[in-house]
Amino acid sequence: xxxxxxxxxxxxxxxxxxxxxxxxxxxxxxxxxxxxxxxxxxxxxxxxxxxxxxxxxxxxxxxxxxxxxxxxxxxxxxxxxxxxxxxxxxxxxxxxxxxxxxxxxxxxxxxxxxxxxxxxxxxxxxxxxxxxxxxxxxxxxxxxxxxxxxxxxxxxxxxxxxxxxxxxxxxxxxxxxxxxxxxxxxxxxxxxxxxxxxxxxxxxxxxxxxxxxxxxxxxxxxxxxxxxxxxxxxxxxxxxxxxxxxx
Amino acid sequence: xxxxxxxxxxxxxxxxxxxxxxxxxxxxxxxxxxxxxxxxxxxxxxxxxxxxxxxxxxxxxxxxxxxxxxxxxxxxxxxxxxxxxxxxxxxxxxxxxxxxxxxxxxxxxxxxxxxxxxxxxxxxxxxxxxxxxxxxxxxxxxxxxxxxxxxxxxxxxxxxxxxxxxxxxxxxxxxxxxxxxxxxxxxxxxxxxxxxxxxxxxxxxxxxxxxxxxxxxxxxxxxxxxxxxxxxxxxxxxxxxxxxxxxxxxxxxxxxxxxxxxxxxxxxxxxxxxxxxxxxxxxxxxxxxxxxxxxxxxxxxxxxxxxxxxxxxxxxxxxxxxxxxxxxxxxxxxxxxxxxxxxxxxxxxxxxxxxxxxxxxxxxxxxxx
Amino acid sequence: xxxxxxxxxxxxxxxxxxxxxxxxxxxxxxxxxxxxxxxxxxxxxxxxxxxxxxxxxxxxxxxxxxxxxxxxxxxxxxxxxxxxxxxxxxxxxxxxxxxxxxxxxxxxxxxxxxxxxxxxxxxxxxxxxxxxxxxxxxxxxxxxxxxxxxxxxxxxxxxxxxxxxxxxxxxxxxxxxxxxxxxxxxxxxxxxxxxxxxxxxxxxxxxxxxxxxxxxxxxxxxxxxxxxxxxxxxxxxxxxxxxxxxxxxxxxxxxxxxxxxxxxxxxxxxxxxxxxxxxxxxxxxxxxxxxxxxxxxxxxxxxxxxxxxxxxxxxxxxxxxxxxxxxxxxxxxxxxxxxxxxxxxxxxxxxxxxxxxxxxxxxxxxxxxxxxx
Numbered sequence: 011x012x013x014x015x016x017x018x019x020x021x022x023x024x025x026x027x028x029x030x031x032x033x034x035x036x037x038x039x040x041x042x043x044x045x046x047x048x049x050x051x052x053x054x055x056x057x058x059x060x061x062x063x064x065x066x067x068x069x070x071x072x073x074x075x076x077x078x079x080x081x082x083x084x085x086x087x088x089x090x091x092x093x094x095x096x097x098x099x100x101x102x103x104x105x106x107x108x109x110x111x112x113x114x115x116x117x118x119x120x121x122x123x124x125x126x127x128x129x130x131x132x133x134x135x136x137x138x139x140x141x142x143x144x145x146x147x148x149x150x151x152x153x154x155x156x157x158x159x160x161x162x163x164x165x166x167x168x169x170x171x172x173x174x175x176x177x178x179x180x181x182x183x184x185x186x187x188x189x190x191x192x193x194x195x196x197x198x199x200x201x202x203x204x205x206x207x208x209x210x211x212x213x214x215x216x217x218x219x220x221x222x223x224x225x226x227x228x229x230x231x232x233x234x235x236x237x238x239x240x241x242x243x244x245x246x247x248x249x250x251x252x253x254x255x256x257x
Numbered sequence: 258x259x260x261x262x263x264x265x266x267x268x269x270x271x272x273x274x275x276x277x278x279x280x281x282x283x284x285x286x287x288x289x290x291x292x293x294x295x296x297x298x299x300x301x302x303x304x305x306x307x308x309x310x311x312x313x314x315x316x317x318x319x320x321x322x323x324x325x326x327x328x329x330x331x332x333x334x335x336x337x338x339x340x341x342x343x344x345x346x347x348x349x350x351x352x353x354x355x356x357x358x359x360x361x362x363x364x365x366x367x368x369x370x371x372x373x374x375x376x377x378x379x380x381x382x383x384x385x386x387x388x389x390x391x392x393x394x395x396x397x398x399x400x401x402x403x404x405x406x407x408x409x410x411x412x413x414x415x416x417x418x419x420x421x422x423x424x425x426x427x428x429x430x431x432x433x434x435x436x437x438x439x440x441x442x443x444x445x446x447x448x449x450x451x452x453x454x455x456x457x458x459x460x461x462x463x464x465x466x467x468x469x470x471x472x473x474x475x476x477x478x479x480x481x482x483x484x485x486x487x488x489x490x491x492x493x494x495x496x497x498x499x500x501x502x503x504x505x506x507x508x509x510x511x512x513x514x515x516x517x518x519x520x521x522x523x524x525x526x527x528x529x530x531x532x533x534x535x536x537x538x539x540x541x542x543x544x545x546x547x548x549x550x551x552x553x554x555x556x557x558x559x560x561x562x563x564x565x566x567x568x569x570x571x572x573x574x575x576x577x578x579x580x581x582x583x584x585x586x587x588x589x590x591x592x593x594x595x596x597x598x599x600x601x602x603x604x605x606x607x608x609x610x611x612x613x614x615x616x617x618x619x620x621x622x623x624x625x626x
Numbered sequence: 627x628x629x630x631x632x633x634x635x636x637x638x639x640x641x642x643x644x645x646x647x648x649x650x651x652x653x654x655x656x657x658x659x660x661x662x663x664x665x666x667x668x669x670x671x672x673x674x675x676x677x678x679x680x681x682x683x684x685x686x687x688x689x690x691x692x693x694x695x696x697x698x699x700x701x702x703x704x705x706x707x708x709x710x711x712x713x714x715x716x717x718x719x720x721x722x723x724x725x726x727x728x729x730x731x732x733x734x735x736x737x738x739x740x741x742x743x744x745x746x747x748x749x750x751x752x753x754x755x756x757x758x759x760x761x762x763x764x765x766x767x768x769x770x771x772x773x774x775x776x777x778x779x780x781x782x783x784x785x786x787x788x789x790x791x792x793x794x795x796x797x798x799x800x801x802x803x804x805x806x807x808x809x810x811x812x813x814x815x816x817x818x819x820x821x822x823x824x825x826x827x828x829x830x831x832x833x834x835x836x837x838x839x840x841x842x843x844x845x846x847x848x849x850x851x852x853x854x855x856x857x858x859x860x861x862x863x864x865x866x867x868x869x870x871x872x873x874x875x876x877x878x879x880x881x882x883x884x885x886x887x888x889x890x891x892x893x894x895x896x897x898x899x900x901x902x903x904x905x906x907x908x909x910x911x912x913x914x915x916x917x918x919x920x921x922x923x924x925x926x927x928x929x930x931x932x933x934x935x936x937x938x939x940x941x942x943x944x945x946x947x948x949x950x951x952x953x954x955x956x957x958x959x960x961x962x963x964x965x966x967x968x969x970x971x972x973x974x975x976x977x978x979x980x981x982x983x984x985x986x987x988x989x990x991x992x993x994x995x996x997x998x999x
Contacts, residue, residue, distance in 0.1 A: 062841045063841065064837065064840055064841060084843065084845070087841055087842060087843045088843045090841070092838065092841040094834065094837055094838060098833075098834050098835040098837060098838035098839075099835075100636070100640065100835060101833075102640050102643050102644065103636070103639055103640065103643070107636070107639055110632070110635075111632055111633075111635070111636045112842070114628065114629065114631070114632030114635075115629055115632055115633070115839075115842045115843070115844055116842065116843065117628070117629070117843070119628055143643075169841075278914075278917075281917055281918075281921070285921060289924070289925075292925065292928075292929065292943075293928055293929075295939075295940055295942075295943060296928075296929055296939045296940065296943035296946075297928055297929070297933075297934050297939075300751070300755075300938055301935070301937065301938050302937075302938055303937065304935075304937050305937070346795060346796070346965060347961070347965050347966070347967045347971050348967075348971055349957065349961050349965075349967070349971065352937065365788065370788070370789055371788060371789070372788075372789045372791060373788055373789070373790055373791065374791045374792075374793060375790060375791070375792045375793070376792075376793045376794075376795060377792065377793070377794050377795065378795055378796060378965075379794035379795055379796055379797035379798065379800055380796045380797055380804075380805055380960050380961075380964045380965060381805055381935055381960075382669075382794075382797055382800035382801060382802050382804075382805055383668045383752075383802070383805075383935070384935045384937065385794055385797075385800060386756070386759070386800060387755065387759075389792055389794075390759035390762075390763070392790075393763070393790050394762075396788050396790060397766065397788075399788075400788050414730075414734070414739075414740055414741075414742050414765055414768070414769045415739055415740065415741050415742065416742050416744060416761075416762055416765055417741050417742065417743045417744070418743075418744045418745075418746065418758055418762075419743065419744065419745045419746070420746055420748035420754055420758075421715060421745050421746060421747055421748055422747065422748055422749050423748035423749055423751055423754070424748065426748055426751035426754060426755060427751060428751050428752070428934075430749070430751070431749065431750055431751055431752075451913055455913070538912060538913060539825070539829075539912065542912075542913075542916050543650050546920070547650075547654055547658075551658065551662075555661075555662055555665045555666060556661075556665055558750075560666075560933050560934075561665060561666050561667060561668060561933070562668065562750050562752070562753045564671055564672075564673075564721075564753070565667045565668055565669050565670065565671055565753075566664065566665050566667065566671075567664050570661065570664055570665050584718065587749050588718070591749050592716055592749065594716060598716065598717055
């Protein structure tokens with residue numbers, strides 16, 4: 011059996027009297043593509059923030075890459091990549107400058123950094139755009155660039171928070187090809203998404219409702235146990251029970 | 258008209274819901290007025306001086322007593338030699354040293370004249386000047402008394418000075434009108450320019466522009482809440498200055514509010530104009546600060562009299578609306594002047610306001626097409 | 627250390643890419659220094675006055691001539707109608723009315739007394755004070771001169787006289803610009819330090835990049851150094867430009883050591899930046915940060931002894947200046963540049979600045995968290 015890279019037990023986060031994430035337990039293996047689904051306001055982003063060390067949990071246990079999220083969040087940060095909804099590139103820097111900055115932040119330097127960034131620019135097909143500002147690039151390019159940057163330091167795990175919002179299906183498909191490539195290199199992918207077709211691409215999927223994980227299995231397993239033909243139907247069945255509305 | 262009322266109500270709600278900003282907007286004028294009303298003044302009180310008395314006789318002791326008694330001075334040190342002067346000045350606390358020559362009293366009695374040397378720390382020329390002239394007045398006074406003892410009363414010219422409009426020379430009388438101008442500029446011009454620019458930055462402006470609202474509706478809706486806010490600020494300042502600082506109000510209240518509203522409209526039109534040229538909040542802020550607030554503080558006559566500036570700056574000051582508003586408000590409050598005396602300044606403000614309203618309306622229209 | 631270098635490179639790239647900011651950083655301060663230094667003066671220029679001369683004598687003319695020859699006073703109007711002259715004062719056309727009574731000359735030649743009236747427009751109290759002291763000293767001179775004449779003529783008893791000899795140290799010509807330039811330099815450097823570095827962090831928060839940085843291994847110390855150093859360097863460059871302009875453009879004497887100034891400026895900038903940093907930790911948007919920063923700046927400047935002497939403030943306000951960093955640095959600048967003060971005279975104030983800086987940095991680092999909530 012492969013090693014577990016993300017393990018949580020009853021992980022909970024409370025804001026005032028509001029329980030955003032309610033005792034979630036999961037075990038994610040190395041190299042897995044793990045889909046983290048849920049309606050708006052279900053607690054996905056909060057859960058992800060706890061795993062990436064952006065937010066301290068209220069109770070429960072969790073470890074990422076073998077490090078405890080309560081006490082060793084800075085160690086975790088060296089071993090993960092993160093791409094947020096806003097895929098935080100600097101609009102006023104060029105793609106190359108963004109790559110070199112984040113690469114440098116993750117401890118790459120000198121020849122290695124130069125080589126890696128050239129490689130990235132080439133593989134993204136950004137040779138012509140190397141001196142234009144990121145702000146002027148189309149959304150799809152920005153997303154690919156942000157993803158490439160989030161794994162520039164070969165992290166064990168990459169967290170993707172709704173990485174493909176707002177682009178057409180073809181661009182989304184291209185993006186997922188890159189996710190597969192990363193997964194083939196042994197990088198564990200933890201991804202939240204709104205798109206149910208994307209859920210089908212995952213190795214395993216969990217569905218969150220009102221802060222709790224209501225279902226977790228492979229896409230096929232889920233469809234079988236809920237007796238539906240698509241993940242979308244599974245999602246709708248579960249999400250209908252939700253008491254929290256959109257935020 | 259219906260959609261317009263709705264829009265205006267929305268604007269009011271948005272601004273008045275943000276309690277933190279609201280507190281700043283209403284509280285800042287109060288804090289500024291109180292702080293500056295009490296603290297910024299030009300009259301000198303308790304300036305530290307030292308005495309180097311090389312004579313130590315009856316006469317010098319008498320003069321020193323008089324210096325000590327003056328409200329302007331705080332006699333904080335007696336020096337023994339010239340060498341100490343420089344060290345005291347360098348330490349920075351003593352502003353003036355009064356030196357009596359040896360045998361001062363004797364000379365004054367026998368030869369009819371004696372020397373006093375007044376050494377000032379003139380790094381602050383204004384302070385040096387004032388301290389010096391106070392000292393001179395005290396000395397002169399003493400000599401006149403001496404002469405009067407010897408002879409039959411005063412001879413020569415008696416200067417009778419009347420300080421018209423502000424007999425106690427209170428700085429606060431001068432600063433209150435200036436403060437009104439600065440605060441109105443801050444609230445009206447800076448806030449509007451930022452709030453409209455923010456709308457543009459967020460992309461809401463386009464939505465508004467494709468709505469049935471006319472461009473001038475949008476601008477009007479944006480500035481109305483700030484107009485109300487500004488009028489409230491003017492009232493607050495007026496009440497505070499009257500009851501805390503006893504600033505006189507000699508003129509017509511209606512005229513005062515009419516002129517204030519005119520100035521607010523001018524400031525708002527400037528804010529709108531800035532927002533029509535700036536693309537993001539940061540630019541709007543920097544332009545407002547550098548182009549409106551600093552000139553209002555420094556070129557309008559708020560702190561430094563326009564008449565003291567070099568000619569090029571005096572010319573530039575003519576395009577600063579606050580300069581004209583200051584003349585108007587000081588005229589109404591302190592001199593009790595009416596519109597017959599202030600029509601010229603009023604007209605200039607009207608022209609500036611109209612100019613910027615037309616310019617910004619044009620800008621916004623172009624955008625629509 | 628390498629991480630810090632990457633952060634610095636990024637900051638500089640961003641600063642120099644923003645074409646709108648460059649003039650604000652490098653050109654605006656120069657313009658401000660020029661304009662403000664010339665504008666900030668109480669110096670008395672030509673004062674327009676109206677004359678009501680009921681005596682119409684040689685003496686009264688002589689006195690008026692004497693006033694005008696100083697270059698400070700210019701006669702605008704001359705009339706016997708005192709009320710008409712008052713109206714001119716009200717309109718603001720003249721600032722001063724001189725009323726010379728009948729029998730002015732007669733009194734002066736026969737050793738009697740005579741009342742000369744000055745009516746000064748005192749709306750602007752400081753100008754009024756200056757007008758009063760200038761006219762008084764001219765009239766006194768005139769008085770002594772005339773009394774001296776009759777004393778010898780009629781061999782009256784000698785009048786006792788105190789000869790007032792004034793010496794103005796450090797600034798013998800009472801030149802206002804010499805005094806203002808060092809202070810205005812302080813204000814400009816403070817604005818760069820306070821507005822830009824604080825604003826910069828809030829901006830990263832507003833556009834969301836700060837979240838990305840927070841999941842990287844960058845420590846908060848590295849992040850803060852990365853934010854502080856670029857604007858520290860820019861502030862120092864601005865200061866050097868300003869000092870050059872002050873020395874060679876405005877001919878300000880540099881009596882003290884330039885090295886001392888630079889060292890203290892370096893410390894001061896860190897303190898001001900720490901304030902910006904602190905503001906950035908308590909605000910969410912650039913607008914809020916800007917407002918708070920601007921509010922403090924105005925209070926610091928107006929109460930920092932730049933325009934009006936701290937000595938004239940009431941005691942509580944003077945006490946407040948003890949926590950006003952701008953006031954300290956303005957005082958230090960003036961002391962070192964204009965009076966040649968050295969470490970012995972300023973070390974106490976510098977120590978206070980250092981303590982403030984440490985305190986504020988401590989609080990901000992404590993408040994800045996890489997984790998939320």
